[in-house]
Amino acid sequence: MLPESHASPDRKRRPFLLLVLVLVALLGVGGYVAFQLGGDDRAPVANEPAPETDQPSTEAYQPWFAGYTDLTATPVFTFETPDSESGRDVVLSFIVAATTDACTPTWGTYYTLDEAVEGLDLDRRLARAEQLGGQVIVSFGGLLNDELSTGCTDPARLVAAYDEVIDRYGVSTIDLDIEGGNLRDxxxxxxxAAAMATLQENRTAAGTDLAVWLTLPVSPAGMTEDGATAVSQMLEAGVDLAGVNLMTMDYGASRADGDSMAEASIAALQSSHRQLGMLYRLAGIELTAATLWTKIGATPMIGQNDVAGEIFSLADAAQFNAFAQENRIGRMSVWSLNRDQTCGSDYVDLTRVSNSCSGVDQGDQRFSDVLAQGFDSRPTSAAPIKTTEEAGQIGDLTDDPATSPYPIWTEGSTYLADTQVVWHRNVYQAKWWTLGDLPDAPVLNEWETPWTLIGPVD
Incomplete structure (x- = not known):
């Protein structure tokens, strides 16, 4: 996301070669964006496993809401004294590398942590927020500057830099907003990933928690290849990801003609849910569809987006929130609390993104109030949740020819377009002629598979 001190707040995107090579070996065989165990009426998503009937336990489902605010934005946003309960918990943005020393953490390159005491009055404001019951999360990265890992190549100094921020502000949840050049590197x-693994290991040994969220670009087709690579790197390093926060915004040409921003954002979450399950499977971790939903977060850009003509309305917010509640995603955020108000009469060009208003007529409503509905837990309650293997809960996927409505897929058979088969208790339909392509092959993008998931075998 762009810092709000700049006119255009938020975008995101992209290697994936290693993962592709892994897929090739296994099988023998993605705009610029700043951010179900569903009911039976949802649109099928290609290669998504049949939904289980399970729901995550109360302990494993602690949905929370916290809006982003840029500490270096002008005018200054008083996050410490929110006007409503939905503004109580905040994601403070962005910690980035200093321009003079890549291993020194700063707020937007403008203030070191010590300089922020006076320059941003930050310590007093944080104390006031805590006094009023607020909780804070610190976000590292953003689009415009170097995230600490991009320039700090000394592993020990890198861990120390993250440690300095986490200890200084006493947070148990951090957000890694990785985009642009930071994501491509x-x-x-x-x-x-190695630094996050070390930080979590050290805190576990000390009896404390550190929840790590990856905030990544997304399109209606899901995460970009670079985003998927970032997830894979974390899992391979042994990081216990709290989840992946998707920047549901700035879709550009990836949004289908006629689709509302809510519809495009819902598609983005559905596609990413399938991708996330695939990435966990490749890492040797089987999770149920319900648990995977708890590991997804969403951050819409309210009102006018950076892309001309993209407007996320209050109606979009209500529809998106309903979907998020129904599918029980783990986190909802918003870009940004600074912008959550109608523009004044002196701001006449509503097609240009403002850093202090949404660009739409909100009346007396707040986007944060609408999007926060149902997200009643708090970041500190969710931080202790650990990821556990769930292969035993997924059940037997053996297909029974006697009860299957279509032939069971076999590796040596050829299938013409529109042919339907059964595989692992799901019905699939061929998009084109195919031979030897697994219906549930772990592919990142839906266009990589010749099969469309129709739904589970009744």
């Missing part, structure tokens, strides 16, 4: 991604 896969070597930096490996350093970042």
């Amino acid at each position: 896969t070597v930096a991604g490996e350093r970042r």
Whole structure:
């Protein structure tokens, strides 16, 4: 996301070569964006497993809402004294590398942590927020500057830099907003993942928690290849990801003609849910569809988006929130609390993004109030949740020819377009002629498979 001190707040995107090579080996065989165990009426998503009837336990489902605010934005946003309960918990943005020393954490390159005491009055404001019952999360990265791992190549100094921020502000949840050049730099991604693994290991040994969220670009087709690589790097390093927060915004040409921003955002979550399950499977971790939903977060850009003509309305917010509640995603955020108000009469060009208003007529409503509905837990309640293997809960996927409505897929058979088969208790339909392509092959993008998931075998 762009810092709000700039006119255009938020975008996101993209290597994935390693993962592709893994897929090839296994099978023998993605705009610029800043951010179900569903009912039977949802549209099928290609290669998504049949939904289980399970729901995550109360302990494993602690949905929370916290809006982003840029500490370096002008005018200054008083996050410490929110006007409504939905503004109580905040994601403070962005910690980035200093321009003079890549291993020194700063707020937007403008203030070191010590300089922020006076320059941003930050320590007093944080104390006031805590006094009023608020909780804070710190976000590292954003679009415009270097995230710490991008430039700090010394592993020990890198861990120390993250530690300094986490300890200084006493947070148990951090947000890694990785986009642009930071996301394309896969070597930096490996350093970042290793640092996160070390931080979690050290805190576990000390009896404390550290929840790590990855905030990534998304389109209606799902995460970009670079985003999927970032997830894979974290899992391979042994990081217990709290979840992946998707920046449901700035879709550009990836949004289908006629689709509302809510519809495009719902499609983005559905596609990413399938991708996330695939990435966990490749990492050797089987999770139920319900648990995967708890590991998804969403951050719409309210009102006018950076892309001209993209407007996320209050009606979109209500529809998107209903979907998020129904599918029990783990986190909802918003870009940004600074913008959650109608523009004044002196702001005449509503097609240009403002850093202090939404660009739409909100009346007396707040986007944050609408999007926060149902997200009643708090970040500190969710932080202790650990990821556990769930292969035993997924059940027997053996297909029974006697009860299957279509032939069971076999590797040596050829299938013409529109042919339907059964595989692992799901019905699939061929999009084109195919031979030897697994219906549930772990592919990142739906266009990579010749099969469309129709739904589970009744």
